[in-house]
Amino acid sequence: MPEGASSSGRNQKRPKSSQACSSCRKHKTRCELLDGPSEGPYRCHRCNVLNISCSFESSVFAPPLQQSPSPTPLPPRPAFLPPPSRISPPNISNTVTPENDTRSVKLEDLLPLPPKPWGFVKVPGGFDWLTTPMLAMQGITTIRPQLDEDQLIGDVNASLANILSPESVNSLLNIFESIYSPWLNLQPDQEGDCPMLTLARLLVASRHLDSVTRAAVVPHLQKLTGEVLYRHLFNPIPSPKSIQAVIILSLWSPIGGGAQAFTRDGRLLIASGVSMAMNLRLSEAVEYVSGLRSDMKKDQGVSSTITSDLEDAMDKARLWLCLMNAESMLCIGTGRVPLSRRTELDLTVIDSKSYDTVESARDMRLSLIGQIFEVTETGLRIHFSSEIDQFYKEVLGVLLKLDDLFRLVSPLPVVVDHESSYFHILRIYHHTCRLLFVQHCLHEIRRVVIVDSARQNRPWYIVAEYNGVNIAMHWGQEALLLADDILSSTISQPESNQLGSAPDNFFAMVCFAATFIVMCKISVYRRNGEHITGSSDGLLAKVIDRLLLAACHPDHAPAKCAQLIRKLVATYEARTMKYNKVPEHLEPQAMLHNISSERTSAINQEPESGLGMDGQPPHFDASLPSHGVSLDLNRLMNSDVMIDSDFWASFMDNLSTDVQYGEGVQSN
Structure with missing residues (x-):
């Protein structure tokens, strides 16, 4: 500030309730006004002395002059603040904009800009006071920490340099881009630097480090990622x-964190992501794209401005669709309702007819996955009250839609030239969703029909008929065929490296199918003392080996799922061996009673057969990774979870081994 600015008696100190001009605000200096306007527009004293432009010149708003007894100089201010040596939540105030800057408002800031779903109109904090007035007022009256992205990048780079060498950082980022990024189905090689995104990619790809380096790096990398994530989660404009x-971070849990590792719920993380996206109004991006396309059709031409806006809007629309797909994957079958809801525009905004390039192939997967989850979520909301006609029609409608989607999905792995193995996974997604829906239908039928079956003294699955067709038996057969196909598709996945890079919840889907088969086997043996015919034993054995081959660490999701399947199979085998030795004079009903009464104790005992990954008896944790289809061993061993043993025993008696999978699953 000029020397005369603080000594002149004519100059009055600006009260705190007034604004500073943008230049003084930028340089964080005092902003004083002259006693009266000179010829021309208003200028603050500093801008007038320095002969620079002042934001008051272009404003119709003239800040009021108030008298002050004497100008009080500001206390001396250091030239710079040393950057924090370590990023941590308590130090977040180091990058917070001062209170004067946060509360200051220019009249121009309140005027609306051309509408964009992610362009906010301009009060401190960036909130649109026209569409979200109360949020904007809260932003004005509340000191909100503003994230200094430049300083954050510097802090992260400095901390990261103490954890990984630049060569290791580049190598891990390349690994993520090559085998993990295709699972997100976003466009490749997106530009821009974001510390949070870099850390998330490094944390996931760090599982490919050697065991010694991983043990040294992952705890520090995980801590740094958590600290930066804390900042972004509470940033009002992400x-x-x-x-x-x-x-x-919601799809892939860190591996090898040692004592620093902790169990986290991916559903809560993805819910935070949905909330962040809604703050950014990404949910409106699809509608904005549709509006731009309509404008282009009306104008019969494409301007450079509209083209640029459309590309930007499409990238944000893809991100919103990816977010919804991730939330659906993590929530489906868990009883948790996703926060995001798809609209008709969401299902049609992407052209999924072409797969000639990597970009179009990813768009196709992004669209098809969303459609599969949308149809399944619709089906899981169907409940059987008393009108079986209405229930059956609704169920049939969902099954037909899934048939149509499977017709689209089935040939893609062999006809697509780009990232074809990722299309192979669509088949598993589809069959898992269909299996969840069929099991839901069986549960709904049993819940309602069991009352009539008790009154008629007949099993519920015999009573559950519609137009002369035993729908319980029909859907039960389809469920078992679906589970078999999920396991065989997993085993036939061409590349182990890509299978190991799948999101954690994918392995929970495979584990669900395997558990479904084992529970059918246990229920049938419990009722009839017979084994299920077919190749289920071979499928279970091979899928365990496949999952262990895909795992890169005992904490990796496929390794945990393999141990759960192995535990279930060993428990089933231990039971069959034990009860095959029951004396012949023992009545069948007594044998069944013994099996039932010892069920709980049997599942808590370590099986005599089966070794862990290290060649030692497995120390099994019954809980799956905290994603998606959650399975609890004690609940699963209760046969009622998979309907009941009587149903499966009768079902197996009527199972035709030559029924083709296409019947009731594929569209002709």
């Missing part, structure tokens, strides 16, 4: 790339 980082 960046799209920080939302992408949250998606990544």
Whole structure:
């Protein structure tokens, strides 16, 4: 500030309730006004002395002059603040904008800009006071920490340099881009630097480090990622790339964190991502794209401005669709209702007819996965009250839609030239969703029909008929065929490296199918003392080996799922061996009673057969990774969870081994 600015008696100190001009605000200096306007527009004293432009010149708003007894100089201010040596939540105030800057408002800031779903109109904090007035007022009256992205990048780079060498950082980022990024189905090689996104990618790809390096690196990398994530979660205006980082962290848990590792719920993380996206109004991006396309059709031409806006809007629309797909994957079958809801525009905004390039192939997967989850979520909301006609029609409608989707999905692995193995996974997604829906239908029928079956003194699955067709038996057969196909598709996945890079919840889907088969086997043996015919034993053995081959660490999701399947199979085998030795004079009903009474104790005993990954008896944790289809061993061993043993015994008696999978599953 000029020397005369503080000594002149004519100059009055600006009260705190007044605004500073943008230049003084930028340089964090005192902003004083002259006693009266000179010829021309208003200028603050500093801008007038320095002969520079002042934001008051272009404003119709003239800040009021108030008298002050004497100008009080500000206390001396250091030239710079040393950057924090370590990023941590308590130090977040180091990058917070001062209170004067946060509360200051220019009249121009309140005027609306051309509408964009992610362009906010301009009060401190960036909130649109026209569409979200109360949120904007809260932003004005509340000191909200503003994230200094430049300083954050510097802090992260400095901390990261103490954890990984630049060569290791580049190598891990390349690994993520090559085998993990295709699972998100976003466009490749997105530009821009975001510390949160970089850390999320590094944390996931760090599982490919050697065991010694991983043990030394992952705890520090996980701590740094958590600290930066803390900042972004509480940032009122998040960046799209920080939302992408949250998606990544919700789908892949860190591996090899040692004592620093902790169990986290991916559903809660993805819910935070949805909330961040709604703050950014990404949910409106699809509608914005549709509006731009309509404008282009009306104008019969494409301007450079509209083209640029359309590309930007499409990237944000893809991010929103990816976020919804991730939330659906993590919530489906868990009883948790996703926060995001798909609209008709969401299902049609992407052209999924072409797969000639990597970009179009990813768009196709993004669209098809969303459609599969949308149809399944619709089906899981169907409940059987008393009108079986209405229930059956609704169920049939969902099954037909799934048939149509499977017709689209089935040939893609062999006809697509780009990232074809990722299309192979669509088949498993489809069959898992259909299996969840069929099991839901069986549960709904049993819940209602069991009352009539008790009154008629007949099994519920015999009573459950519609137009002369035993729908319980029909759907039960389809469920078992679906589970078999899920396991065989997993085993036939061409590349182990890509299978190991799948999101954690994918392995929970495979584990659900395997558990379904084992529970059918246990129920049938419990009722009839017979084994299920077919190749289920071979499928279970091979899928265990396949999952262990895909695992890169005992904490990796496929290794945990393999141990759960192995535990279930060993428990089943231990039971059959034990009860094959029951004396012949023992009545069948007594044998069944013994099996039932010892069921709980049997599942808590370590099986005599089966070794862990290290060649030792497995120390089994019954809980799956905290994602998606949650399975509890004690609940699963209760045969009622998979309907009941009487149903499966009768079902196996009527099972035709030559029924083709296409019947009731594929569209002709």
